[in-house]
Amino acid sequence: MESQQNTVEADATADSSFLAAAFREIFYSPMNLALLSIICFLVYKIVRDRCEGPGTRDLAQQPAEPELPKLRRDFTVKELRAYDGNQPDGRVLVAVNGNVYDVTKGKRFYGPGGPYATFAGRDASRNLATFSVVANDKDDYDDLSDLGTMEMDSVRDWEMQFKEKYEFVGKLLRNGEQPTNYDNDSNDDDDNIDAGTKKDE
Numbered sequence: 722m723e724s725q726q727n728t729v730e731a732d733a734t735a736d737s738s739f740l741a742a743a744f745r746e747i748f749y750s751p752m753n754l755a756l757l758s759i760i761c762f763l764v765y766k767i768v769r770d771r772c773e774g775p776g777t778r779d780l781a782q783q784p785a786e787p788e789l790p791k792l793r794r795d796f797t798v799k800e801l802r803a804y805d806g807n808q809p810d811g812r813v814l815v816a817v818n819g820n821v822y823d824v825t826k827g828k829r830f831y832g833p834g835g836p837y838a839t840f841a842g843r844d845a846s847r848n849l850a851t852f853s854v855v856a857n858d859k860d861d862y863d864d865l866s867d868l869g870t871m872e873m874d875s876v877r878d879w880e881m882q883f884k885e886k887y888e889f890v891g892k893l894l895r896n897g898e899q900p901t902n903y904d905n906d907s908n909d910d911d912d913n914i915d916a917g918t919k920k921d922e
């Protein structure tokens with residue numbers, strides 16, 4: 722009887738030390754933490770889509786706002802900063818991998834008070850590569866040359882998502898780079914979309 726009780730206690734201790742080890746493994750490794758974030762995000766997306774069905778979410782959560790005219794121009798890092806959603810027209814721009822996107826329709830993410838408001842009016846590439854939401858306040862163009870292959874792959878994956886969901890606006894200009902003249906652009910095509918994209922080097 723006593724030995725049975727001892728076995729039960731030993732099992733309970735083994736279980737809790739296993740849980741503690743698993744917990745430590747996940748929360749003390751940045752890579753595991755990043756993977757956990759991605760899993761949480763994907764699970765949330767699946768559950769939400771099942772509960773709400775396509776199309777219902779935007780109507781329910783986003784107040785109808787008048788659409789802003791399309792913008793097509795290049796930006797320096799400093800110029801981009803003015804488009805963080807706090808200005809009168811409320812437009813929000815975010816740069817990813819050398820290209821600027823109009824993310825105004827994703828204001829609940831990037832607008833003032835949103836979870837990713839620190840990306841607004843900024844180059845979010847490094848944040849997306851390193852899973853950080855700490856505001857990047859540098860005024861210089863970030864060529865991302867110190868990032869590793871996996872981090873750059875992550876930047877490109879994020880950029881694909883931005884490209885699919887949001888309007889391309891123009892390039893993020895390197896220091897001293899001249900802006901493109903888009904006056905004769907049809908505005909409907911994305912011919913220049915790879916203009917700013919950082920190439921595999």
Ligand code: HEM
Pocket residue numbers: 757758761762765766827830837848849851852853854886
């Ligand atoms: C535990 C951590 C995290 C959780 C649970 C989480 C969860 C979410 C959720 C629920 C959404 C909304 C999805 C939708 O409605 O379509 C979202 C969007 C987003 N997340 Fe996270 N997130 C986390 C961390 C991060 C981090 C560290 C980053 C990048 C640095 C990030 C970047 C983004 C971006 C850019 C979007 C918006 C995508 C868009 O414009 O549609 N997330 N996240």
